[in-house]
Amino acid sequence: MSAIANTIFSPELAARFDKLVTIYPLKRSALVPMLLYAQDEVGYVSDAVVAEIAQRLDLLELDVRNVLSYYSMLRTKPAGKYNVQVCTNISCMLRGGFELLDHCKHTLGIGHKETTEDGLFSLEEVECIGACCWAPAAQVNYDFHDELTPAKMDAVLDTYRAREKK
């Protein structure tokens, strides 16, 4: 039973949030993890998510939006089912990160923070994802793909397309 009636989240996530607010000395400390988990479930931080999180933490919606807008990994618009995040920080850049990004833009036909028409992929240029020793690297949702080349990238994208066809 969720602490919030008519929660928009799954029972599991609602239960998780119920607990999350209790484990910090200050309730609002749970804000960032909550936003992240909510985004994982809903796909993005919708207005409804903002409203419910504000209610759970006794914050104003404005407070939630202030924090939300600060973090580039939190999004307020739906992304594709597979969010391709290409790193272009120094190690990746030196080993072809930008070529990789351009290749993705070309093959997917979308730009930074855009989504393909079928809603399958979205593309993002991101800051360091901590995979410098296997640069260039990209992250698709929470999966890492490293030592990439344009050809390898095509293969990666194909595996996701294939997953969809089944």
Added chain:
Amino acid sequence: MPDVTLTVDGQKITAPAGTLLLEACKSHGIEIPAFCYYPGLSLQAACRMCVVRIEKMPKLQTACTTPVTAGMVVITDSPEIAQARKATLQLLLGNHPLDCPVCDAGGECELQDMTFKYGAADSFYTEPKNHREEQKWSPVVYFDRPRCILCYRCVRMCGEGMDIFALGIQNRGSSSVIAPNIPAQLSGVVENGVELAQLDCEQCGMCIDACPVGALTSGTYRYKTRPWEMNHVATVCTHCGDGCKTTLGVRSVSDGSQILRGDNRDKSGMNGDFLCNKGRYAFDFANNVERLTSPLVRHSDGTLKPVSWEEALTFAGTKLRDLRQQRGPNSIGVIGSNRTTNEENYLLQKFARTVIGTNNIDHHRTADFVTLATALQGTTGKFASQRDVEKAPALLLVGGDPTNQAPLTAWNIRTNVRLNKARLYVANHEEIKLRRQAKAFVQVAQFGYGAFVESLGADNDFSNAVRAEEQLIVIIGNELRGGELANLIKALPNAKFALLADYANSRGASDMGVLPDVLPGYQSLQGSTIASEYGAADAPGLDLLAMFDAAAAGNLSALYVVGSNPVKRFGIDPTALKSTFLIVQDLFLTETAALADVVFPAANLYEKSGSVTNSYGDLQLVSKAADKAGTRSDFELIVRLADHLGHDIKSLVPFGSQAKGLRADQGQTRGAESGEADRHAVWITANNLEPKLSPFDPFAILDEIQRLVPGYDKLLRLQLLSGNDQHIAPASSGLVQIENRKDLVLPSSDTLFTSGSLTRYSPMLQDVQRHQTTEVSGHLTSAD
């Protein structure tokens, strides 16, 4: 705290330990520039303008966050510091547009001043400026994003100062932006196909005052004029009973001088930093096209037609005189105003009592000051002033909702709780917003304040805590009247009291005796000094409702209404007045004025001089700011009407020489056999004052008020004329508690966005009401 001594720029200065370096320097005349620092708000250190060199510290330090310490050696001005500040300015100017020539803040902009001082107008930044169109957040708040320097003053002012938290910061780095609480996609307000973010708040405009640049601008003032083209007059706001000063920017127009702006940047009054929506913007009723600018007389065809002043005054005066002769003075009633000055109120009741010769005088009462004065008679220091609310260690708020009805009181309570950790106790029948600041809150049943007062003697946590307070200020809403009010005062013998009323001079109207049963200073109708000097009737007159009852019964021959709209306010049936000769003097053709036989166009409080007394009894000077051709002050109109009644004006207004000779009579030329000494002239001489030369000089009546009204006798002219507030307490004793007095207090129920009959003549108030009810309704989350 002990004082510490430090050296600033080679000068030894002393300041209490814990003082911020910036404040310590300021109090010794050393200016350190700062954008983000704002006294009373939390520290931000965001702008880096206040950097100074402190010996033994490796880098430049921000003076706004560094407390003074003993032996500190500080340099506030050196080439190094100037360079640092210049670099800061260049950074701030990176995205700042150079639109000073059209910007509202141009000429009174802190960024502009600093840029001039440090010469940072040249920029090394070659990137294009980040331009965004200006946004309209509400009818009164506009945001110009590129001008913003992200000092966070507005965010803190709204959150900490106003307890609303309607503004936030979104995004980060150079894309950071101030954001209002209703995002564009949820506002439902679309203009040219673009959704607009909106502001849902108290619309006080404090963010605009705090803004050091022109990023936040006022909807009523923007692009109208430049600061140096206006005259700035600090006067008392006409709206609620708190007595804030508002500085009006006025400019000449073809029919007088028009108010273009109200603000509080000069912090000229006891409201300090504060001004609410009405004080800041609701001056626009004065410029309304519906203002009456010519006297009107009802013609035989039943319509009101403009006539000359002489014709209207002669007609009204002759008719009043005839009616007094034919049907007696007690067939005539007079109704006064909550918004006219003390002098006008005093003059009006004196007019009723001596010119007409009746005690039939009343006004729309919004608090029971008679009981307050009677219950506290003979005491000293028991009347709380507005300034006490700012400083008292403990406050008890019984009834009332200051947030909506007395915004300065609410601001002072919040500030006191925030900065001085004052203990606030709230007892209310509603969950008012100030309970958020309260240490303890008791829910009182509606109409259950009598029971609450009794419970103060009982043994419970709330009452025990309240009784244990040694320096308690009790702020009382106008729910409490008569016996309940008297019992509350009795229940807390060590406290100071204040009673909240609704309009700029509600207290003044009571103090000046615009009441049927007491004289000025709540003096008795029988036997008091004023009573003997007036020589008026000693039986109480008709109160406001009784006058209309008498009118309906055909017993009221004439009614003189000054600056009041009783027909609307008290729901009077217009036919009740069909056989009454009605004279109304007001700004607009109100419901009451529309029934009148003679209408005089009056000046409002911003167009006259005099004094007003706020709910707490703080007396302040009203200065004439604006001017409207075709109107006259209520003071002048009362005097002229008395003249046309054939009354000897010198006995109404003590002006010029009172005796037959050229000089004022000192009393010594006339003995007992030749009558009374001229007491006013004696008093004038004794107080080293000059007799006033004009019958239209309100200060002539102020002389008489000071001579005759207990409490006001203590007023200091220098304080008054300097624009300072002084606390007046009705000081007399021997007041008689009037038994079975009718409770005629009718709270105005004004909110933040209404102001009695003026509401509908203020386009700004209409806009803001619409904004708050239709555009942002459903998002009323504003911190409550």
